[in-house]
Amino acid sequence: MSQLVIVGTVAFDAIETPFGKTDKILGGAATFIGLAAANYHVDGSIVSVVGGDFPQSYLDLLADKGMDCKGIEVVKDGKTFFWAGKYHNDMNSRDTLVTELNVLADFQPVVPENYRDAEVVLLGNLHPDVQMSVVDQMTAPKLVILDTMNFWMEHTWDALIQVLVKVDVISINDEEARQLSGEYSLVRAAKKIQTMGPKYVIIKKGEHGALLFHKEEVFFAPALPLEEVFDPTGAGDTFAGGFAGYLTQTEDYSFENMKKAIVHGSALASFCVEKFGTERLQTLKRDELYSRLQQFKQLTQFDIELH
Amino acid sequence: MSQLVIVGTVAFDAIETPFGKTDKILGGAATFIGLAAANYHVDGSIVSVVGGDFPQSYLDLLADKGMDCKGIEVVKDGKTFFWAGKYHNDMNSRDTLVTELNVLADFQPVVPENYRDAEVVLLGNLHPDVQMSVVDQMTAPKLVILDTMNFWMEHTWDALIQVLVKVDVISINDEEARQLSGEYSLVRAAKKIQTMGPKYVIIKKGEHGALLFHKEEVFFAPALPLEEVFDPTGAGDTFAGGFAGYLTQTEDYSFENMKKAIVHGSALASFCVEKFGTERLQTLKRDELYSRLQQFKQLTQFDIELH
Numbered sequence: 064m065s066q067l068v069i070v071g072t073v074a075f076d077a078i079e080t081p082f083g084k085t086d087k088i089l090g091g092a093a094t095f096i097g098l099a100a101a102n103y104h105v106d107g108s109i110v111s112v113v114g115g116d117f118p119q120s121y122l123d124l125l126a127d128k129g130m131d132c133k134g135i136e137v138v139k140d141g142k143t144f145f146w147a148g149k150y151h152n153d154m155n156s157r158d159t160l161v162t163e164l165n166v167l168a169d170f171q172p173v174v175p176e177n178y179r180d181a182e183v184v185l186l187g188n189l190h191p192d193v194q195m196s197v198v199d200q201m202t203a204p205k206l207v208i209l210d211t212m213n214f215w216m217e218h219t220w221d222a223l224i225q226v227l228v229k230v231d232v233i234s235i236n237d238e239e240a241r242q243l244s245g246e247y248s249l250v251r252a253a254k255k256i257q258t259m260g261p262k263y264v265i266i267k268k269g270e271h272g273a274l275l276f277h278k279e280e281v282f283f284a285p286a287l288p289l290e291e292v293f294d295p296t297g298a299g300d301t302f303a304g305g306f307a308g309y310l311t312q313t314e315d316y317s318f319e320n321m322k323k324a325i326v327h328g329s330a331l332a333s334f335c336v337e338k339f340g341t342e343r344l345q346t347l348k349r350d351e352l353y354s355r356l357q358q359f360k361q362l363t364q365f366d367i368e369l370h
Numbered sequence: 371m372s373q374l375v376i377v378g379t380v381a382f383d384a385i386e387t388p389f390g391k392t393d394k395i396l397g398g399a400a401t402f403i404g405l406a407a408a409n410y411h412v413d414g415s416i417v418s419v420v421g422g423d424f425p426q427s428y429l430d431l432l433a434d435k436g437m438d439c440k441g442i443e444v445v446k447d448g449k450t451f452f453w454a455g456k457y458h459n460d461m462n463s464r465d466t467l468v469t470e471l472n473v474l475a476d477f478q479p480v481v482p483e484n485y486r487d488a489e490v491v492l493l494g495n496l497h498p499d500v501q502m503s504v505v506d507q508m509t510a511p512k513l514v515i516l517d518t519m520n521f522w523m524e525h526t527w528d529a530l531i532q533v534l535v536k537v538d539v540i541s542i543n544d545e546e547a548r549q550l551s552g553e554y555s556l557v558r559a560a561k562k563i564q565t566m567g568p569k570y571v572i573i574k575k576g577e578h579g580a581l582l583f584h585k586e587e588v589f590f591a592p593a594l595p596l597e598e599v600f601d602p603t604g605a606g607d608t609f610a611g612g613f614a615g616y617l618t619q620t621e622d623y624s625f626e627n628m629k630k631a632i633v634h635g636s637a638l639a640s641f642c643v644e645k646f647g648t649e650r651l652q653t654l655k656r657d658e659l660y661s662r663l664q665q666f667k668q669l670t671q672f673d674i675e676l677h
Contacts (some may be wrong), residue, residue, distance in 0.1 A: 153554070154545045165576070177582060271578040274595060283669050285590040290557045322672040353676050362590050363670050366627040370662050 066106045067311040068107045068204075069096050070180050071166060071187020071300070073111040073121075073135055074093035077147035080154070080294050086342045089121050090146065092187035092210070095297035099304025100185075102352055103312040105268055108178040112143040112170045118168070124345065133175045154292045162282045170296060174200040181313040185303060186230070188212050191222035200231045206316050207260070208232040210303050215251035216242050220350040227260035231251035231316075234265040234303050249274060250281075263321060265306070275325050277316075282322045285362060287333040294339045296358055298332045301344065305331035330355045347364060371489040373413045374618040375485050376403050376512075377504045378494020378607070379420040379474060380428075380442060383647055384454035387461070387601050395550070396428050397453065399494035402604035404640045405651040406611025407492075408435035409659055410619035415485040417441035417504060420479045421448040431652065440482045448473035461599045462576060481507040490618040492610060493537070494520050498529035505536045513623050516568070516609050523549050527583045534567035536625075541610050542571040556581060557588075570628060572613070574606055581633050582625075589629045592669060594640040594662070601646045605639040608651065612638035637662045 076090025093111045100107050108131040115137065120314070122132050124225035137174065147161035172193055180202040186194040198207060209230040211246040215223050216239070233256060237249060243259075244252035253264040261303075264276040272285035304326035305323075313320055330352060335345045383397025393482040400418045401525055401644075407414050420429075422444065429439050454468035470629040489508040493501040505514060516537040522530050523546070536541065540563060544556060551559035560571040560583035571583040577599070579592040610637035613628075620627055637659060644650045 246598050250595045255400040268578065271575065272590075272592070279596055281669055282672070283595070283674075285579070285592065288557045288588055288590070290555050323674050326672055326674060354674055356674055360674065362588055363672075365589070365591075365633055367630050367662055367663055367667065367671075368631060 064106045064312050065183065065306055065311045065332055066103055066108070066178055066181035067100055067185065068108050068110060068174055068181045068197070068201070069093050069185045069187065069304070069307075070110040070172055071096055071185075071189060072144050073109065073113050074144040074146060075115070076296060077145070077161070078296050078339060079149040081150070081152055082293055083339070085339050087145065089124070090138055090296065090340055091144065092137070092189070092297075092300045094125070094341060095300035095335065095344070096185060096187055096246045096304035096307070097125055097322060098128060098341055099301040099335075100308030100311070101130055101326070102305065102331065102347065102349070105308055105311040107131060107308070108134050108175055108181070109158070110172045110174055112136045112166045114143040114166045115139040117143045125163040131175070131178070134178070136171065136173065138166045141192065141343065149308075150295065156293055172197050172200075182206065182314065183307055185302070185307040186209065186210065186226070187300060188244035188358060191219050191226045195222070195226045195229070196225065206231050206310060208234060208303065208307055210234045210299070211239070213239050213242050224259065230261045231267060231338060232263040232321075233261040234267065234299070234306070236267045236269065236299065240264070240266045261317070265325070267302065269295075273302065273325055275321055277318050277321075280318055280323065282318075283327045283361070284325045286329060287358060287362065289333065289336070292336045295336050298335045300334040301335040302328035326356065326359050330359055371411055371413045372490065372618045373415070373485055373488035374407055374492065374614055375415050375417060375441075375481055375488045375504070375508070376387065376400050376492045376494065376614075377479055377501065377643050378403055378492075378496060378622070379451050380416065380420050380424070381453060381519050383603060384452070384468070385601055385646060386456040388457070389600055390646070392646050394452065396431070397603065397647055398451065399496075399604075400430065401648060402607035402642065402651065403492055403611035403614070404432055405435060405648055406635075407614065407618070409638065409654065409656070412439065412615055412618040413480055414615070415441050415488070417479045417481055419443045419445060419473045420475045422446040423451040424450045426552045438482070438485070440535040441480065441485065443480065445473045447500030447611040455603070455604065460604055470565065479504050489513065489621065490614055491515065492614040493517065493533070494607060494610070498533045499521055502529065502533045503538070504586055505533065509640050513617060515541060515614055517541045517606070518546070519585040520546050520549050531566065537568045539570040539572060539628075540568040541574065541613070542608070543574045543576065543606065546611050547571070547573045557583075559666050570625070572632070573602040573666035574609065576602075580609065580632055580636060580641040582628055584625050584628075587625055589625075589632065589668070591632045591636045593636060594665060594669065595642070596640065599643045602643050603647060604644045606641045608642040609635035611635070633663065633666050637666055639674075644677055
């Protein structure tokens with residue numbers, strides 16, 4: 064069984080959408096990534112940090128799903144990273160109400176010894192220096208995947224550029240791709256980003272699906288058309304977790320196999336948005352995932368004779 | 371060879387985009403539809419009206435492509451419909467600078483006698499009364515396709531609702547679908563619109579592709595990711611023309627075949643936006659279309675084992 068190292072936040076979220084609001088619930092990029100990747104036969108390790116206020120039951124939940132939590136440092140007298148946000152009516156934009164870095168401010172990631180030769184590394188959205196530190200601890204990963212966001216482009220550009228050189232696959236949204244490349248056209252943006260390090264560029268367009276670029280090749284997977292999106296929090300991380308989990312399981316890092324990985328990621332993301340936070344991912348069953356993958360096939364597959 | 375009746379504007383357009391501007395050039399919904407449908411083995415007739423100022427060479431162009439122009443009334447002492455518009459930098463929005471209805475104001479469409487038993491009718495974007503008049507002249511069409519826009523929803527709601535009852539397939543964009551249905555979710559919008567007449571609902575999302583809904587089934591075709599869109603004018607009409615042309619040629623009006631028709635429409639629309647107005651459609655060759663269809667396959671097709 065191949066190994067997957069996931070670095071990212073494990074956190075508390077408080078979410079408000081037009082459908083309701085939550086108290087502090089389980090959140091964080093690495094949490095969503097881990098729960099998504101747990102649907103695959105992988106030996107996964109989460110590298111993160113939490114405070115003494117973080118419930119053991121949450122760590123148990125991740126462990127029960129098969130995620131190794133030895134890499135999650137617990138700072139007993141510290142507080143866990145907390146984010147609160149409120150979505151607008153269209154669900155496509157949100158306001159951040161609270162960001163308390165807490166223990167994340169001094170996070171020094173330590174990859175457990177027995178995961179340093181893992182095949183796949185997923186660098187979740189975090190300070191690029193933290194992402195770099197994780198890459199540097201790895202022996203010889205076959206695939207390094209990076210997620211980031213505009214905040215790091217605005218505040219830590221040089222550090223981000225340095226880590227990008229070590230990255231095989233970058234996963235960002237359309238606005239981030241435009242900001243990173245300075246190009247409006249996503250085709251041009253993807254070309255430019257490929258000169259910055261990542262050989263594969265995933266551009267997520269939310270409800271409009273995701274694009275995968277590699278050299279002259281392009282693949283597109285739609286998002287599943289839904290009657291309603293209940294809570295978009297974590298959808299992008301879930302997508303990345305499914306993508307990484309599928310690739311780690313199959314040990315095939317080709318463009319063709321990445322197509323399938325993108326569809327797996329999209330299917331998992333379509334579950335994520337059905338309930339608040341990680342709720343839907345926690346109860347997700349294998350046959351539900353397969354049934355949704357079947358829906359993606361019906362949604363996209365056609366047979367055109369070219370003669 | 372099956373027959374296709376197209377009603378819509380044949381017009382002059384003047385277009386300004388960030389890449390340049392044109393004088394009065396050939397335009398109009400029925401023109402784009404006709405040029406797109408001309409790529410298929412169909413016996414097509416355009417029903418429209420032009421003024422004495424409309425060049426015979428434009429009519430010859432449509433005829434050369436195989437479109438019967440007997441249904442295009444020429445009002446010798448009238449002026450042709452003229453539209454001028456300017457696109458914003460993102461190409462997703464535009465300002466209408468001029469709309470001169472001219473001969474279109476009194477347009478009474480007459481479907482040529484030998485086309486009244488045509489299999490497929492495409493009602494291009496026009497006053498719903500004009501669309502209704504064309505449907506009423508048909509004997510027993512197997513498929514009635516309608517394109518419309520928000521202007522008619524705002525100004526001629528009752529007439530639009532009446533013609534919708536006679537329609538099998540409606541082709542509108544996302545904002546129009548929301549306005550017509552009063553639903554924000556496109557899935558819900560499509561369901562509601564199916565109760566208004568059309569059994570098949572196509573929702574065009576521009577650069578984000580197109581969705582086809584029918585009962586519980588959904589199909590999605592992306593737009594081809596392009597380095598740049600030169601001029602979006604007529605892309606929606608070209609899409610509809612390709613869709614209708616393919617269905618008319620194959621004489622198969624099933625959901626499965628409509629999937630292929632949508633991909634054909636998307637492929638043709640991807641050519642349309644490469645140059646000003648109808649320029650690219652005029653020179654389009656069969657092997658170029660097939661090669662682009664191949665690109666759509668590569669863009670969207672994947673093979674997931676479900677076990």
